[in-house]
Structures are given as structure tokens and as C-alpha cells.
Amino acid sequence: MTELYQALAQGLLIGSTYGLLALGMGLVYGVSGVVNFSHGDFISLGMFMCLGLYSALSLDPYVSVIITVPVMTAIGALVYLFLIRPMVGHQFLMVVQLTLGLSLVLQNGILMVFGGQPARTPSIVESKLWILGDVVLRVPHVIAFVISFALAIGLYVMLRSTDFGRSIRAVHQNAHAAALMGIDVGRVQVLTFALGIGILALAAALLLPGTPIQPTQGLRYTVITLLVVVLGGMTNFVGIMLGGLIIGIAEAFGTIYLDGAIGLLMPYIIFVAIMLFRPQGLTWRSSK
Amino acid sequence: MKQEFYDTLSSPILWGVLLLAALLPFALSSYYLHIVTLALVYVALASSWNIVGGMAGQVSLAHSLFIGIGAMLSSALLLKLGINMWLGLVISAVISGVLGAMIAWIDFRFQLGHLSFVLITLAFAEMGAIVVEGWEFLGGASGMLLPKDTGDFLAFQFGGGSGSFWVMLTLAAVCVLVNVAILNAPLGFYLRTIRDNEKAAQAIGVNVLRYKITAMVISAVLASVVGTAYVRYLTFADPYLLISPVITIEIVLFATVGGLGRAYGPALGALLLVPLGEVLRGKLGSALPGLHYFIYGVVVIAVILATPRGLLPLFERQWERWRRS
Numbered sequence: 001m002t003e004l005y006q007a008l009a010q011g012l013l014i015g016s017t018y019g020l021l022a023l024g025m026g027l028v029y030g031v032s033g034v035v036n037f038s039h040g041d042f043i044s045l046g047m048f049m050c051l052g053l054y055s056a057l058s059l060d061p062y063v064s065v066i067i068t069v070p071v072m073t074a075i076g077a078l079v080y081l082f083l084i085r086p087m088v089g090h091q092f093l094m095v096v097q098l099t100l101g102l103s104l105v106l107q108n109g110i111l112m113v114f115g116g117q118p119a120r121t122p123s124i125v126e127s128k129l130w131i132l133g134d135v136v137l138r139v140p141h142v143i144a145f146v147i148s149f150a151l152a153i154g155l156y157v158m159l160r161s162t163d164f165g166r167s168i169r170a171v172h173q174n175a176h177a178a179a180l181m182g183i184d185v186g187r188v189q190v191l192t193f194a195l196g197i198g199i200l201a202l203a204a205a206l207l208l209p210g211t212p213i214q215p216t217q218g219l220r221y222t223v224i225t226l227l228v229v230v231l232g233g234m235t236n237f238v239g240i241m242l243g244g245l246i247i248g249i250a251e252a253f254g255t256i257y258l259d260g261a262i263g264l265l266m267p268y269i270i271f272v273a274i275m276l277f278r279p280q281g282l283t284w285r286s287s288k
Numbered sequence: 289m290k291q292e293f294y295d296t297l298s299s300p301i302l303w304g305v306l307l308l309a310a311l312l313p314f315a316l317s318s319y320y321l322h323i324v325t326l327a328l329v330y331v332a333l334a335s336s337w338n339i340v341g342g343m344a345g346q347v348s349l350a351h352s353l354f355i356g357i358g359a360m361l362s363s364a365l366l367l368k369l370g371i372n373m374w375l376g377l378v379i380s381a382v383i384s385g386v387l388g389a390m391i392a393w394i395d396f397r398f399q400l401g402h403l404s405f406v407l408i409t410l411a412f413a414e415m416g417a418i419v420v421e422g423w424e425f426l427g428g429a430s431g432m433l434l435p436k437d438t439g440d441f442l443a444f445q446f447g448g449g450s451g452s453f454w455v456m457l458t459l460a461a462v463c464v465l466v467n468v469a470i471l472n473a474p475l476g477f478y479l480r481t482i483r484d485n486e487k488a489a490q491a492i493g494v495n496v497l498r499y500k501i502t503a504m505v506i507s508a509v510l511a512s513v514v515g516t517a518y519v520r521y522l523t524f525a526d527p528y529l530l531i532s533p534v535i536t537i538e539i540v541l542f543a544t545v546g547g548l549g550r551a552y553g554p555a556l557g558a559l560l561l562v563p564l565g566e567v568l569r570g571k572l573g574s575a576l577p578g579l580h581y582f583i584y585g586v587v588v589i590a591v592i593l594a595t596p597r598g599l600l601p602l603f604e605r606q607w608e609r610w611r612r613s
Contacts, residue, residue, distance in 0.1 A: 035403060086593055093347050096406060097544045098592045100537050104585030111578030215578070219533060223414050226407055264422070268415045275408060276398050 002134040007252040009132075013141035015248020016148040019241040020203045021221070022228035023155060024196030030172040030235035032189040033092070034084055037099040040221030041106035042197050046072055046204025047213045048110050051121045060123050061205040062143075068201040076197025080190050088189075103218060111215040123209040144206035151202065152241055159237065168192055172235060227271040246270070293472040297465070309457055313450030319570070321453055327562040328456035329518050333535075334542040334554035335463035336510035339470060341540060342549035344503050345483030347402070349536050350391055350409035353416040354384040354508040356531025358515025360426045363525040367432055368425060373444030377516040381509045388508030392501040413533040420531045432525040444520055452521045459517055460555070463510055467551040470506070479503055480549070541588045547598030556600050561587065 025039050036042075049068045050061040059067075083102065087095050128139035159165035170178040171188045179185045228247050232240030247267050254266030296302060313321055333355065340348050361383065362376030371379075391412065395405055421429045439447030446452045470476045478499045481489040490496050519525050529535065539554075542561055547553025564587070565580035572579050595602045 094596050101585045101588035104581050108578035108582035112576045264418045268411045
């Protein structure tokens with residue numbers, strides 16, 4: 001039983017951050033129909049920026065976000081303005097290929113700057129543990145859980161009750177009508193993309209303590225994010241957070257109960273199964 | 289089959305180019321010969337991917353599975369069970385074909401959209417990589433070293449250097465010609481109607497399932513065969529190269545840069561980008577690892593932004609303009 005609780009707790013904690021990663025992608029998809037295949041490489045970028053700040057100024061990752069979030073948000077805005085916006089209106093698949101190209105650029109840009117050796121960024125809370133009865137929790141995971149949920153709730157409130165949030169929802173529901181109501185659709189799309197990348201900078205810092213990082217990891221994060229977004233029905237806010245928890249728990253169960261490869265396969269098997277047999281969550285099926 | 293295909297087959301330009309290319313080993317140093325051989329591997333792979341990704345418009349990211357099966361399984365069969373690599377090539381190709389048919393069937397049965405197809409095939413590719421890295425029989429994470437290439441043809445050895453070059457040239461030519469053949473056969477027309485509007489294609493009586501499966505099986509078998517030849521050329525069955533989704537992404541990008549859905553587009557993309565990347569890696573690789581992939585990425589982004597249909601249509605337009613003036 002202890003193992004079960006342990007797996008559940010660990011899965012929930014990590015899953016909340018997965019949910020946060022996916023919220024950014026879901027927002028962007030909802031507003032501009034773009035699926036960013038370089039998502040995971042932006043997470044890498046955030047992590048390596050924290051590493052760089054640690055090596056240069058010995059900043060703790062949790063402090064580095066003060067710098068990484070604005071920088072990544074700005075990068076996100078530039079990427080959307082100069083790379084993705086010119087492609088909107090072209091075939092959907094060209095954006096996929098463009099972001100795949102961007103993924104190569106980011107991944108290997110990081111490799112050129114930091115080298116290919118796995119690296120760690122120390123943090124003061126890295127090895128601290130929190131023991132609740134039989135369950136041992138790592139403090140960085142608890143911090144990630146709390147901040148992820150706080151941010152998710154903040155985003156939810158923002159979408160519900162601010163003008164910017166309402167304009168995001170309006171563009172998501174019907175971009176044409178939103179434009180007719182005087183909403184600057186282009187501006188909303190840029191800001192949403194920038195916001196999505198900015199969230200990644202935060203999520204990167206949350207995932208970083210205790211995790212070895214290397215430049216080639218981006219694609220795996222992209223895949224995990226895609227799994228979560230798809231499980232959550234692409235644009236459904238609550239669904240995405242739930243999807244994050246499911247993937248987190250699947251991963252934790254897989255690594256604890258099943259050994260080796262099959263454990264790692266668990267999230268993918270669940271993803272394929274849900275995608276094929278429970279497609280009613282996939283509200284985006286008719287779009288191309 | 290339209291007349292164009294026979295015209296291409298009997299065209300002196302084709303055979304002239306092939307003959308000139310076949311003479312390259314006598315003109316190039318072994319370093320440049322290696323680069324051209326690699327370029328031909330990717331010409332073959334990008335062309336085989338084009339059948340599904342370009343003509344049928346289904347961006348499959350599962351091709352690393354077929355390449356990986358062709359490379360890792362045939363190596364494992366040889367090293368662990370002593371099965372001749374020719375037989376291994378056939379076994380791998382059959383398994384890849386069956387797997388391809390299954391993926392196409394899933395796509396049809398569950399009516400996946402374009403995006404879901406990309407995602408599901410990416411999930412399959414990741415699963416394949418995890419399985420190979422965790423399964424000792426297929427070499428695990430450390431890979432397998434094949435016996436030295438002594439040029440024994442019956443053991444699927446071509447002696448490296450010029451012998452391997454000719455094999456790759458043949459494979460690349462076959463893959464490109466299969467593209468030409470399909471584009472000029474009814475299959476090619478069906479695939480393009482499916483790409484442009486699947487529902488309309490079905491409505492006018494195109495058997496979507498049958499042609500999707502046919503395209504995927506042809507593509508998978510070609511990719512698998514090229515995978516086997518590639519691993520024999522490399523002599524080292526490296527899972528991080530041969531069954532990593534990154535190899536598919538490279539192929540997709542070559543095809544996109546050259547021109548999707550065109551017979552010679554993917555070949556053009558690979559012939560331009562692979563030598564560029566390899567030369568850069570040779571010159572700067574030790575100082576800046578990753579630079580050649582970085583440049584690939586930049587070139588791909590630039591080409592997609594400048595000419596979303598790829599370089600081939602651009603060249604054709606220039607050629608037309610130049611001929612008229």
C-alpha cells in the first residue's frame with residue numbers, strides 16, 4: 001500500500017507541472033491553431049538559462065525566473081511575429097515543419113553553448129525531503145505542485161474575468177466575430193504565444209532541481225506536453241490540468257510497478273489508447 | 289501508368305546522370321565519397337517518406353520505426369541468431385510492411401485528422417525508441433557492432449567505399465523512380481485526391497483504406513531496406529541515430545525543403561542539405577558540436593518562410609523565366 005500512496009503522490013506532484021506545460025500549448029492552439037513542436041526545446045531553453053545564470057551569478061533556479069520569464073516571454077513574442085505569423089493561413093502542416101526546424105535550431109544552439117554533457121543545476125531545496133506518514137515527498141516536487149496549481153488558478157481567473165482573458169476566449173471561439181467586435185486578433189495571438197512561452201520558463205525552473213538536463217531532451221518534453229494537451233481535449237482548461245495529472249500518475253506507476261522499458265512506455269500506451277478509444281474528449285477532431 | 293513514366297525510364301538524361309554519378313568513386317577522395325554516400329542514403333529515405341508524407345499528405349513521424357527495424361533487427365538477427373543479413377533484410381522489410389499497414393489501418397479506422405496522425409505516429413516512434421533501448425536482443429542502449437565489411441556479397445557486404453556507394457546509388461535511384469512511377473500511376477492520383485480532400489475522394493468512390501495502406505506499405509518497406517543497407521554501411525547499429533525520432537524529423541525537413549509531393553523534391557533537399565551539414569560538421573564539428581543541425585534548422589525555417597512549396601518549384605520557375613527570356 002505504501003508504494004501505491006507513494007506513486008500516487010509523486011504522480012500528482014509531477015503531473016501538476018506537466019499540466020502547466022500543457023496549458024501554454026493549449027492556449028496557443030486555441031487562439032491561433034498552431035501546434036508548437038519546439039515546445040519541449042523552449043523548456044530546455046528555460047532550464048539551460050537557469051543553469052547559465054547559476055554558473056555565472058550562482059542564482060538559485062527559483063530566483064532566476066525573475067530574469068528567465070521576461071526573456072522567454074520576449075523570445076516567444078518575437079518567434080510568433082517573425083516566424084509563425086507569416087505561416088498562418090498556409091497549410092497547417094507547414095507550421096508543424098517550421099516548428100520542427102525551430103526545434104533543431106534551439107536544441108543545437110543549446111548544445112553549441114553548453115555542450116552535450118548532462119548537467120545539474122543545484123538549488124537550496126534540491127535534496128530536502130518531506131515525510132508524511134509512509135510517503136516521502138521531495139520538496140522541489142511539492143513546490144512545483146503548489147506553484148503550478150496557483151498559476152493554473154491564476155490563469156483560469158485571468159481567462160474568466162479580465163479583458164485580456166475574455167479577448168483570448170473570444171478569439172478561440174470565433175476569430176472572425178472577435179475581430180468584428182473590435183478585438184485585435186493578431187495582438188491577442190502574439191500575446192498568447194508569448195504568455196505560453198513565458199509559462200514554460202517558470203515550469204522549467206520548477207522541474208529543474210534534482211533533474212539532470214541535456215540539450216537533446218526537448219523532444220521528449222514536447223511529446224509529454226502533446227500527450228497531456230491531447231488527453232485534455234486540446235483547449236479545455238480543466239481537462240488539460242487533469243490530463244497532466246493522469247500522465248504524471250501513469251509515469252509514476254509505470255516506473256514503480258513495472259521495470260525498465262515497459263514502465264517508460266506506460267504514458268504512451270495510455271495516450272494511444274485514450275486517443276483511439278475515447279476520442280469524445282478530442283473536440284478538435286474536425287479541424288485540420 | 290501514364291506515358292511520362294516510360295519516357296522518364298527511357299530518357300537518356302536519367303541514365304546519363306546515373307552513369308556519371310556511378311563514376312564518382314573514381315573522382316572523389318574517400319572523405320567526399322562518404323559524404324555523397326550519406327547524401328544518397330537520405331535521398332532514398334526522404335523519397336520513401338514522400339510517398340506517404342508528400343503525396344498522401346500524411347506527415348508520418350513513425351518512419352524511424354521502419355528504418356530502425358531494418359537496421360537494428362537485421363543486425364540483431366545476424367549477431368544473435370546468425371541469420372544471413374539478406375534474409376534479415378527481407379524479414380525486417382516484411383515486419384516493417386505489416387507495421388506500416390497496421391498504422392495506416394489505425395489511421396483509417398479511427399478517422400484520425402492530420403494533427404492526430406502526426407501525434408500518434410510520434411508516440412509510436414518514441415515507443416519504438418524506448419523498446420529498442422531497453423531490449424538487450426536489439427542491442428539495448430549501447431548498440432551493436434557488425435562484423436568488418438570484407439566485401440562478401442553473399443553476406444550483404446559491399447566492401448565499403450565505392451561498393452557501398454554503388455549500393456546506395458541504386459537504392460536512391462530505385463526510391464526516386466518508385467516516386468515517379470506512383471505519381472504517374474492511378475495510385476498517385478488517388479493519393480493526391482486523398483491528400484486534398486479525403487471525404488470528397490471517398491464520395492467519388494476512391495477506396496481510401498486500400499490506397500492508404502498501399503502507400504504506407506511501399507514507403508515502410510523501402511525505408512526498412514534502406515535502413516538495413518545504412519547500418520551495414522555504418523557498421524555500427526547506433527540506436528540513438530537509427531531509431532531516434534530525430535532521423536524522421538531530418539527526413540521530413542529534407543523533403544519539405546526540396547518540395548513535398550514531387551518526385552525529385554525530397555532528393556533535391558537531401559542532396560543540398562546533407563553535404564552542407566557534413567562539410568560543416570567536418571570543418572567545425574569538433575569546435576562546435578551541433579552546428580550542422582543548427583544550420584539545417586535555420587535553412588529549413590528560411591526556405592519554409594520564403595517558398596513554402598519547397599525549392600524545386602522555385603527552381604522550376606526560375607528555369608522557365610530564364611528559358612523564355
